[in-house]
Amino acid sequence: MNVVTFGTFDIPHVGHIKILNRAKALGDRLIVGVSSDELNFAKKGRSPIYTQEERMFMINSIKGVNEVFLEESLELKREYLIKHQADILVMGDDWKGKFDEFSDICQVVYLPRTPSISTTSVIEIVKTN
Numbered sequence: 001m002n003v004v005t006f007g008t009f010d011i012p013h014v015g016h017i018k019i020l021n022r023a024k025a026l027g028d029r030l031i032v033g034v035s036s037d038e039l040n041f042a043k044k045g046r047s048p049i050y051t052q053e054e055r056m057f058m059i060n061s062i063k064g065v066n067e068v069f070l071e072e073s074l075e076l077k078r079e080y081l082i083k084h085q086a087d088i089l090v091m092g093d094d095w096k097g098k099f100d101e102f103s104d105i106c107q108v109v110y111l112p113r114t115p116s117i118s119t120t121s122v123i124e125i126v127k128t129n
């Protein structure tokens, strides 16, 4: 079973590792779409701290991750899922309901986010220390 998930994973933290571990446990192969710098800029209005190459390298180095690819557009999700032969799409529950349209080609699972940690909170802690 192929599990596909997506994310920016800028400043990878415990919440990211936990969702990747839980996603992996749902299948055999874990394939991760890492969002591009350009997509991030469009979505959040700022460039990520780490470049797409650095983020892909870090996520690909995590035990349990079998493959990474670059997510260049939110609109290409269906194409990515088909290309990577997804049996299951996993996202954090901050995206709940947003990807239900893909349930015709794979199972769509939203996992609870890890509380009290985010890239934004890490940036704030570093700034104020």
Ligand code: C2G
Binding pocket: 006, 007, 008, 009, 010, 015, 016, 019, 034, 035, 071, 074, 090, 091, 092, 093, 094, 095, 112, 113, 114, 115, 116, 117, 118
């Ligand atoms: N996450 C989590 N717990 C946290 C923070 C994040 O479980 N405390 C999960 C998110 O729900 C997401 C994944 O980790 O499933 C990656 O999070 P982000 O890097 O914030 O990804 P995002 O910017 O939401 O990009 O096409 C979708 C986008 O690429 C998702």
